[in-house]
Amino acid sequence: MTDEAVELRDIVVRYGDTTAVGGVSLTVPRGRVLSLLGHNGAGKTSLLQVCEGFRRADGGTARVLGLDPMDDHDALMPRLGIMLQSGGVYPWATAGEILRLFASFAATPLDVDMLLDRLGLRKFERTRWRRLSGGEQQRLSLAIALVGRPELVFLDEPTAGMDTEARHTTWRLIEELRADGVSVLLTTHLLDEAERLADEVVIMRSGVVAATGSPAELTAAAGIDLLEVRADPGLVPAGRLTDFKVSEATPGEYAISGALDAAAISDVVGWFASAGAQVTAVNTRRRTLEDVYLTLTSGERVHR
Numbered sequence: 001m002t003d004e005a006v007e008l009r010d011i012v013v014r015y016g017d018t019t020a021v022g023g024v025s026l027t028v029p030r031g032r033v034l035s036l037l038g039h040n041g042a043g044k045t046s047l048l049q050v051c052e053g054f055r056r057a058d059g060g061t062a063r064v065l066g067l068d069p070m071d072d073h074d075a076l077m078p079r080l081g082i083m084l085q086s087g088g089v090y091p092w093a094t095a096g097e098i099l100r101l102f103a104s105f106a107a108t109p110l111d112v113d114m115l116l117d118r119l120g121l122r123k124f125e126r127t128r129w130r131r132l133s134g135g136e137q138q139r140l141s142l143a144i145a146l147v148g149r150p151e152l153v154f155l156d157e158p159t160a161g162m163d164t165e166a167r168h169t170t171w172r173l174i175e176e177l178r179a180d181g182v183s184v185l186l187t188t189h190l191l192d193e194a195e196r197l198a199d200e201v202v203i204m205r206s207g208v209v210a211a212t213g214s215p216a217e218l219t220a221a222a223g224i225d226l227l228e229v230r231a232d233p234g235l236v237p238a239g240r241l242t243d244f245k246v247s248e249a250t251p252g253e254y255a256i257s258g259a260l261d262a263a264a265i266s267d268v269v270g271w272f273a274s275a276g277a278q279v280t281a282v283n284t285r286r287r288t289l290e291d292v293y294l295t296l297t298s299g300e301r302v303h304r
């Protein structure tokens with residue numbers, strides 16, 4: 001058994017003249033959660049489709065649970081849980097029928113009633129798929145992906161359209177999967193989702209990897225903390241403070257950003273003191289994954 005659930009090397013995906021994925025390498029170790037982040041059209045779904053064996057890469061190599069996702073598709077499918085962005089089911093069948101059908105494909109399925117209860121779908125058991133709301137369909141898609149006790153799960157925007165409660169249930173389910181040793185590759189547009197769930201984040205920009213690391217590494221490597229100072233209003237930053245970006249959104253509430261190591265923070269506070277200001281509060285705020293993501297992906301252009 002290989003240690004890697006997914007291993008991609010220099011994957012390229014093209015649609016005609018469009019290069020959707022321009023040479024991406026990544027690894028999902030067994031029992032880990034990797035989150036792909038990126039704007040619409042960054043190439044996340046195309047990359048997932050290569051891993052799922054639904055699309056042959058135009059370049060590079062893909063190994064999934066040690067197998068080739070296209071050539072070994074039949075052997076691989078029973079070991080994977082796949083949650084698509086939409087569709088893939090019979091619209092006229094009921095939620096209960098659909099889930100039981102997928103359970104019947106699995107050698108040792110999870111208990112269908114338990115899954116219906118966990119995902120708040122019990123009262124929709126006799127409701128046809130096409131009558132379910134977007135969030136309810138999404139919950140059923142997740143149940144379908146999990147019912148076969150997969151070793152590896154691909155989740156394409158798993159909580160898109162879900163209400164807050166369903167989103168939190170889904171997060172807990174993903175955390176339980178990870179605790180059970182299941183590997184997860186998910187895409188999301190929700191930075192808090194990635195920050196909460198992912199061991200490793202890969203930020204894609206125009207089909208290539210812009211940054212990779214754990215959420216903590218990505219936020220620390222950015223080295224950009226924010227300093228918030230409460231003092232007298234209307235102080236004009238001068239002298240050393242010109243090295244930083246200073247804003248005063250609310251009178252007397254200053255937000256200072258830049259390369260803020262301990263010496264710089266002491267300089268900033270010192271400047272307020274030397275200006276005769278009464279400083280009543282100093283706060284540091286670590287940059288969130290969202291700050292890092294926006295810095296890395298701003299001004300994105302899709303290459304053709």
Ligand SMILES: Nc1ncnc2c1ncn2[C@@H]1O[C@H](COP(=O)(O)OP(=O)(O)OP(=O)(O)O)[C@@H](O)[C@H]1O
Nearest residue numbers: 015018020038039040041042043044045046047302
């Ligand atoms: N079947 C297709 N034919 C032509 N172009 C396609 C096809 N599928 C995707 N593309 C293009 O490839 C690029 C990457 O699309 P992809 O769906 O992989 O991005 P994504 O990161 O998953 O986006 P989203 O966040 O919107 O789901 C986009 O420019 C898209 O328009």
